[in-house]
Amino acid sequence: xxxxxxxxxxxxxxxxxxxxxxxxxxxxxxxxxxxxxxxxxxxxxxxxxxxxxxxxxxxxxxxxxxxxxxxxxxxxxxxxxxxxxxxxxxxxxxxxxxxxxxxxxxxxxxxxxxxxxxxxxxxxxxxxxxxxxxxxxxxxxxxxxxxxxxxxxxxxxxxxxxxxxxxxxxxxxxxxxxxxxxxxxxxxxxxxxx
Amino acid sequence: xxxxxxxxxxxxxxxxxxxxxxxxxxxxxxxxxxxxxxxxxxxxxxxxxxxxxxxxxxxxxxxxxxxxxxxxxxxxxxxxxxxxxxxxxxxxxxxxxxxxxxxxxxxxxxxxxxxxxxxxxxxxxxxxxxxxxxxxxxxxxxxxxxxxxxxxxxxxxxxxxxxxxxxxxxxxxxxxxxxxxxxxxxxxxxxxxxxxxxxxxxxxxxxxxxxxxxxxxxxxxxxxxxxxxxxxxxxxxxxxxxxxxxxxxxxxxxxxxxxxxxxxxxxxxxxxxxxxxxxxxxxxxxxxxxxxxxxxxxxxxxxxxxxxxxxxxxxxxxxxxxxxxxxxxxxxxxxxxxxxxxxxxxxxxxxxxxxxxxxxxxxxxxxxxxxxxxxxxxxxxxxxxxxxxxxxxxxxxxxxxxxxxxxxxxxxxxxxxxxxxxxxxxxxxxxxxxxxxxxxxxxxxxxxxxxxxxxxxxxxxxxxxxxxxxxxxxxxxxxxxxxxxxxxxxxxxxxxxxxxxxxxxxxxxxxxxxxxxxxxxxxxxxxxxxxxxxxxxxxxxxxxxxxxxxxxxxxxxxxxxxxxxx
Numbered sequence: 001x002x003x004x005x006x007x008x009x010x011x012x013x014x015x016x017x018x019x020x021x022x023x024x025x026x027x028x029x030x031x032x033x034x035x036x037x038x039x040x041x042x043x044x045x046x047x048x049x050x051x052x053x054x055x056x057x058x059x060x061x062x063x064x065x066x067x068x069x070x071x072x073x074x075x076x077x078x079x080x081x082x083x084x085x086x087x088x089x090x091x092x093x094x095x096x097x098x099x100x101x102x103x104x105x106x107x108x109x110x111x112x113x114x115x116x117x118x119x120x121x122x123x124x125x126x127x128x129x130x131x132x133x134x135x136x137x138x139x140x141x142x143x144x145x146x147x148x149x150x151x152x153x154x155x156x157x158x159x160x161x162x163x164x165x166x167x168x169x170x171x172x173x174x175x176x177x178x179x180x181x182x183x184x185x186x187x188x189x190x191x192x193x194x
Numbered sequence: 195x196x197x198x199x200x201x202x203x204x205x206x207x208x209x210x211x212x213x214x215x216x217x218x219x220x221x222x223x224x225x226x227x228x229x230x231x232x233x234x235x236x237x238x239x240x241x242x243x244x245x246x247x248x249x250x251x252x253x254x255x256x257x258x259x260x261x262x263x264x265x266x267x268x269x270x271x272x273x274x275x276x277x278x279x280x281x282x283x284x285x286x287x288x289x290x291x292x293x294x295x296x297x298x299x300x301x302x303x304x305x306x307x308x309x310x311x312x313x314x315x316x317x318x319x320x321x322x323x324x325x326x327x328x329x330x331x332x333x334x335x336x337x338x339x340x341x342x343x344x345x346x347x348x349x350x351x352x353x354x355x356x357x358x359x360x361x362x363x364x365x366x367x368x369x370x371x372x373x374x375x376x377x378x379x380x381x382x383x384x385x386x387x388x389x390x391x392x393x394x395x396x397x398x399x400x401x402x403x404x405x406x407x408x409x410x411x412x413x414x415x416x417x418x419x420x421x422x423x424x425x426x427x428x429x430x431x432x433x434x435x436x437x438x439x440x441x442x443x444x445x446x447x448x449x450x451x452x453x454x455x456x457x458x459x460x461x462x463x464x465x466x467x468x469x470x471x472x473x474x475x476x477x478x479x480x481x482x483x484x485x486x487x488x489x490x491x492x493x494x495x496x497x498x499x500x501x502x503x504x505x506x507x508x509x510x511x512x513x514x515x516x517x518x519x520x521x522x523x524x525x526x527x528x529x530x531x532x533x534x535x536x537x538x539x540x541x542x543x544x545x546x547x548x549x550x551x552x553x554x555x556x557x558x559x560x561x562x563x564x565x566x567x568x569x570x571x572x573x574x575x576x577x578x579x580x581x582x583x584x585x586x587x588x589x590x591x592x593x594x595x596x597x598x599x600x601x602x603x604x605x606x607x608x609x610x611x612x613x614x615x616x617x618x619x620x621x622x623x624x625x626x627x628x629x630x631x632x633x634x635x636x637x638x639x640x641x642x643x644x645x646x647x648x649x650x651x652x653x654x655x656x657x658x659x660x661x662x663x664x665x666x667x668x669x670x671x672x673x674x675x676x677x678x679x680x681x682x683x684x685x686x687x688x689x690x691x692x693x694x695x696x697x698x699x700x701x702x703x704x705x706x707x708x709x710x711x712x713x714x715x716x717x718x719x720x721x722x723x724x725x726x727x728x729x730x731x732x733x734x735x736x737x738x739x740x741x742x743x744x745x746x747x748x749x750x751x752x753x754x755x756x757x758x759x760x
Contacts, residue, residue, distance in 0.1 A: 032262060041255050046260075051611050053266055088676075092676050111208065117243040120247050125250070125259075128254035129257075129259065143255075144255065146216075148256065153218060168209060178251075
């Protein structure tokens, strides 16, 4: 994945690898805002996001040598960021989701399509962001990885430490949690129409 | 899957529809779902709803609702620019501190010990650089050489860090460092003998060092090198040209040792000839009437008896020194008793710090009268109320920390985060610890600066008081993980603080170690507070003014109105 308008910063990366401080500055100025926003969406507080962003860029100095230049830099950077944020959440033991065994038991039923449509129609981006804050660590992390940084299912599975087959389930559960948070009505997310 | 009245109209479940819009289904299954949604209104509606939900999520996440914090906007530049000179100053100050420490404490001690007769050796050297465990220290006897080696290792770490990962780099440099240090011992051949009674036979000559381990160790022949011995009874009846380094119950030297004896054990008896010094950690050392020691004795333990001849000084910390022979140098004892018999002859000064004056027999020949100093009363840590007060102080500090955390939770969190960066806060702490009082003194020279100096000095003391709390909070975080709420932080701080106190209390009574541990805690904590304060004082970027061009990532692969997955 590569952000629109951003060309692959090959030259800056090469110079940064050689220890050029200006190149580091270029990379930082270009990528710090989206990475901060990623962390802001993934972590519970603004302070956490600030700390995580700084730590990611400090870590980047060591990790840049591992970057494969044939791949997208931003995709790689998001992967590093996702791993870092997930590590932070895990360290704090605020992972509230159940383990993968429980994920298999998610009811795969239709929600009421018209009710869902209505819910989405009425909600603003800001409300969604607020609802995101109420989600468990894994649910929020999964949604951010998928819908903010457009990571593949394989990458999400790798970052969260779940089997690839469960990524869809994790995402669906996260959407259900989000709907509950948006609506405050578990019935909608649990479905009921068929 | 839900069922409709018509069996042909089985609905597609939500999971499948989600995978469909996310392009995760196989082509055949994707075609089935596509065909179904074209016929089934309900599934088609749900599909559209899911797609809209995806778009809403993406939009909500990508919207730039808050600017990049100023702390982050300026992080790179400031870190690059400021840290360069900060580190320069820090290392400059650290070097000055090391130099001051050396000139103020180590060098005078060396001189004093030199005067006392420990020529070529000093307490620091004996304890550290000529330590029994590793002979290579002898080849780098000066502090300067040690510093040079450490600096070289640091440069090596920096060099490799750019090329390989940090852990591997450190491991590589450490391994290289150890290899370099180990080289001095690798020059000569070594031999190991074990078993019940490892022995170097009477007519045997060993070139190089020998390691002997067993219940009864005997050296009856010649060892042209060092003897490293571990056993219950160790007898040296032959000739050792190097040192004897041993650990065992009894060490008896009836033969000749040209070097030093450095040992720990229960009892040592020297009846033969020893060319250099004795360093002993243990219960008793006796130099028999027939024993001759070319150097001095440094002993930490129970009883030292000199009936034979000692060419140089005695430095003793323990219970009792009993001299009834010849001592070519002086005696310095800190212990319970000193007995100087009628046959004793001491050519140097005799200093004794103990509980009662030395017992000097009338016939004893002393160069000067014994300088007696009454030992100070029992150290405070041997008194029971010392621990009660430690507990009270610990509780008071925890309470103080709790109040601070409740008053300024945000700043407390930032300080702990800063402390967890380790390198920068410690470096900055060194600067603040030495630099701020110096700046306050300079400010006092100006009339206007006096209030400022008083304020700065007060703040410096406050930081000093808070330093241990900060370190405690970091230790608590290491044990329990980071807390998200204030009371969680307080709990971790309290736990960590108690642990720091428990570890630090015994360390505080070890002179240099205690000093270094205390300084480390202060500098680390003060540095973290300073770093957090520094970040706080950065200008805040006005809302709605983006600090850098916005670069949103690509939207997700939704299929709204798009083609079917191929």
